[in-house]
Amino acid sequence: MIRDDELELLLNDVLDRYGYDFMNYSRASLKRRVNRLLTIDKFPSFAELRYRLLSQPDYIKRFVEELTVNVTEMFRDPAFYQTLRTTILPTLTAKPFIRIWHAGCSTGEEVFSMAIMLREMGLLHKSLLYATDLSPGVLETARAGIFPLAPMKQNSENYRLSGGTQDFSEYYTAQYGYVKFDASLASRMVFSTHNLVSDGSFNEFDLIMCRNVMIYFDKPLQERVLILFDNSLGPLGYLVLGTKETIRFSPMQGRYRQIDSEKIWRKIAD
Amino acid sequence: MAENSGLNPKTVVVIGGSTGSIDVLLQLLPALPNPLTFAMVVVIHRKNTSDSALANLLAVRTHVPVQEVEDKDVLTAGTIYLAPADYHLLLEKDGTFTLDYSGKVHYSRPSIDVTFESVADVYGSGVTGILLSGANADGTAGLQAISQAGGTTIVQHPDTAQVAYMPQQAIQNVQIDHILTAPEIIQFLNSSPDVLIR
Numbered sequence A: 001m002i003r004d005d006e007l008e009l010l011l012n013d014v015l016d017r018y019g020y021d022f023m024n025y026s027r028a029s030l031k032r033r034v035n036r037l038l039t040i041d042k043f044p045s046f047a048e049l050r051y052r053l054l055s056q057p058d059y060i061k062r063f064v065e066e067l068t069v070n071v072t073e074m075f076r077d078p079a080f081y082q083t084l085r086t087t088i089l090p091t092l093t094a095k096p097f098i099r100i101w102h103a104g105c106s107t108g109e110e111v112f113s114m115a116i117m118l119r120e121m122g123l124l125h126k127s128l129l130y131a132t133d134l135s136p137g138v139l140e141t142a143r144a145g146i147f148p149l150a151p152m153k154q155n156s157e158n159y160r161l162s163g164g165t166q167d168f169s170e171y172y173t174a175q176y177g178y179v180k181f182d183a184s185l186a187s188r189m190v191f192s193t194h195n196l197v198s199d200g201s202f203n204e205f206d207l208i209m210c211r212n213v214m215i216y217f218d219k220p221l222q223e224r225v226l227i228l229f230d231n232s233l234g235p236l237g238y239l240v241l242g243t244k245e246t247i248r249f250s251p252m253q254g255r256y257r258q259i260d261s262e263k264i265w266r267k268i269a270d
Numbered sequence B: 001m002a003e004n005s006g007l008n009p010k011t012v013v014v015i016g017g018s019t020g021s022i023d024v025l026l027q028l029l030p031a032l033p034n035p036l037t038f039a040m041v042v043v044i045h046r047k048n049t050s051d052s053a054l055a056n057l058l059a060v061r062t063h064v065p066v067q068e069v070e071d072k073d074v075l076t077a078g079t080i081y082l083a084p085a086d087y088h089l090l091l092e093k094d095g096t097f098t099l100d101y102s103g104k105v106h107y108s109r110p111s112i113d114v115t116f117e118s119v120a121d122v123y124g125s126g127v128t129g130i131l132l133s134g135a136n137a138d139g140t141a142g143l144q145a146i147s148q149a150g151g152t153t154i155v156q157h158p159d160t161a162q163v164a165y166m167p168q169q170a171i172q173n174v175q176i177d178h179i180l181t182a183p184e185i186i187q188f189l190n191s192s193p194d195v196l197i198r
């Protein structure tokens, strides 16, 4: 187990040396992640980890990937996706062009889920899905559109529960324990690194999805990121958070209206 | 151990269980003192549905408020906190909860180990960990952490557990302070507050 002061040292190193700022992240979660990294990469001590990080610049990519939590799923929380399908996306059909931002997209399962729904609603051709994450490693996976086969059973069940009626396996081809999703789904996706801590607004969106990312941020950082999203949402745009997250404590909430009982808010004033 | 002087409450009781543990909880809850002088955190394995059925099931059995934790909720005395389905539940040094979607531990999310270890790190000797019935080894490492931090460790008596494996694992691997039947656990929780602090 690393001590609290050792964790602070490490966070300082990573900021000074590589510009990654984890200062406003949950310490309880970071501590677990670093302890886990000490075990799986077999560091005999905290000092060895620190030395590797400072002496081998290549290691930072793995470090960031392991420090952040990248677990994700397709059509996670089917009831939420159903609301998206039946209540939210239909309000965007009249638009000549639909812009969506997936902030903290991890390996892309969420983005492919969205593309599948847009395709089924006949909207994909006029949509653009911006998918960003701070971790370059997960974006490589997302860009390739290749995922392990094993979770597809659960994914396909989620898809069905979310109101999907097609044969889910039509969307991919399976080979050697992996699946590759239909390239036409990816044709409307743009992947790029973007750090919510340090990077600014880069476009105006109709829908921003940021699920299970801000749970790792402290309140001041959450507030800053909410302002970034506010600045990046067009009039009547939607902000979507994870099932346990809220904008309730933010001064911003007065200008947003929550949709049903889902974690979806619509911008009602500019 | 942990600097817990600024924290409200002074003591936390964390309860973990899997198969067969909900019945025990349903016995415990109506017998809890109200108001509670401590905070209670409950981690129960369940299917990864995102509904709040379990919270409702527990809430009707007690007058103590039961709350399924959301992002940034603050641990306060007199409340029972339930780890939500499909998230690990951690505690920060300032008493706010963090939800975490990292990989499963012992095939479980929420994992008992994760919460027990985290609460031990913040509360040190002010934490009492209780492990109930279950068919899984989750909870043992958590009780170990509580023991090392100077807290109190309790397991349900394996003979009285619907599935003995979980308490048995803990008994085999950790120095357990009390091995209790459900009625004895109730008695323990109703004893004077300083019994809860070692």
Ligand SMILES: C[S@@+](CC[C@H](N)C(=O)[O-])C[C@H]1O[C@@H](n2cnc3c(N)ncnc32)[C@H](O)[C@@H]1O
Pocket (backbone or CB within 6 Å): A068, A069, A070, A071, A072, A073, A076, A103, A104, A105, A106, A107, A110, A132, A133, A134, A135, A138, A194, A195, A196, A197, A210, A211, A212, A213, A242, B101
């Ligand atoms: C648990 S995943 C969430 C994936 C997906 N949105 C979901 O809900 O299934 C969290 C993701 O947030 C990313 N992340 C963490 N901090 C970030 C930051 N400051 N800027 C952008 N992405 C970040 C991580 O790299 C990780 O891929």
